[in-house]
Amino acid sequence: MKAFSPDISVRFAARMAQLVPERPVRLGLAVSGGSDSMALMTLAQAWAGDTTSLHVATVDHHLRPGSAQEAQTVATAAKRLGLSHDTLHWQGWRGRGNLQDAARQARRGLLAQWAIGLGLDAVLLGHTQEDQAETFLLRLARGSGVDGLAGMQEHHRADGIVWLRPMLDLSRTDLRAWLATNQIDWTDDPSNDDPAFDRVRARQMQGLLASLGLTSERLAETAARMATARVVLDMAADAAQTRLRRAQHGDIAFDAAGLDALPEDLRTRLVARALCEVASKPYRPRLKALRASLTASRATLHGCVITRDKGELRITREASAVRGLRVPLGQVWDNRWRLIPPEGMPTDTAQIRLSIAALGPDGLARCPDRSHWRLPRQSLLASPGVWRDSTLVAAPLAGLAPDWHCKLCQSDTLAASGPYSH
Secondary structure, eight states: OOOOOHHHHHHHHHHHHHHOSSOOSEEEEEOOSSHHHHHHHHHHHHHHTTTSEEEEEEEEOOOSTTHHHHHHHHHHHHHHTTOEEEEEEOOOOOSOSOHHHHHHHHHHHHHHHHHHHHTOSEEEOOOOHHHHHHHHHHHHHTTOOHHHHTOSOSEEEETTEEEEOTTTTSOHHHHHHHHHHTTOOOOOOGGGGOTTSHHHHHHHHHHHHHTTTOOHHHHHHHHHHHHHHHHHHHHHHHHHHHHHEEEETTEEEEEHHHHHTSOHHHHHHHHHHHHHHHHTOSSBOOHHHHHHHTTSSEEEETTEEEEEETTEEEEEEOHHHHTTOEEEBTBOBTTTEEEEOOTTOOHHHHHTTEEEEEOHHHHHHTOOOGGGOSSOHHHHHTSEEEEETTEEEEBGGGTBSTTSEEEEOOOTTOOTTSOBOO
């Protein structure tokens, strides 16, 4: 193999130094076999040296012939570089809905499970400058504001994993030239040329836009400026949140008058954050629906209920969103609650046939003493209780068996700075 291009490899190493100033012990690489991810794997292997161990995963979506062979090709290339490799399989496509979105979510979920299982410090993704430009155009077409137009983040945490994108300032054209120079092969996915997909059409438009000066580099630079603006807005939102927000046993309440006095961007930013936190969702709700909910006396949105009462805007979990959700005692319920048995209760006794589920109307009816309720009725309907089959054992927030405790866990699926959906 020929020597690496000093420009590409040096730029990659510089970006990694910024993203992870303290060398991680174990990193994951998501490698599909395309040019971007093959460049990522090779560059990362050269950067890691003997300090960081790298582990490669390829997701086989089983959506077209040849996908298994492509995964094997990556495995062979990883082995040649001295890296471990796993193929992760998805067979969940049912032929309905948005294929690319479903595949993307499945891929992220499989990679997160894999990374957590291996105890990795982070997972590197091979998105490039062109991907950032495509994301910008797609979100511009959907009417996104600052947050959406900020594009993909270089560093963020979701699904229990830190995700890193160290190649957002490198162009696909330069990377392919670098791969060719170093005699590194890659596989082109034919779906990347299918105009049925919005992202492909955005990619195909970039040639025309470049003639107007809207190159991938220029679009990515604009996304970076939006990301800088988002930081400023988030800082202003943090200050407003300190003044106006109050947390109460899983609910989030705002001083309504103070919230209404804020500029619209800050107002929607604060409420969107709270909705994501209460529902443990990574993306904000539709901006149009969010705006409408802020003027209503009661609205359901994003798996939550938003109400205005006595000068307060309150956000609570929607009971119907957790109906039927049940996990064994000891696990986290609704991505945010743990139920802790009384001190001294034998572990084996505590675990026998006990599970966590929402109180609902039936459970709350077994907690009639309202003087012990810690939340309004609407909130308690979606709160957790301990059940043995159909028997309610404990409901600490509703005053039943108060020697049990509810612990609210901070979820890292939150994306307070993530884009609104459309």
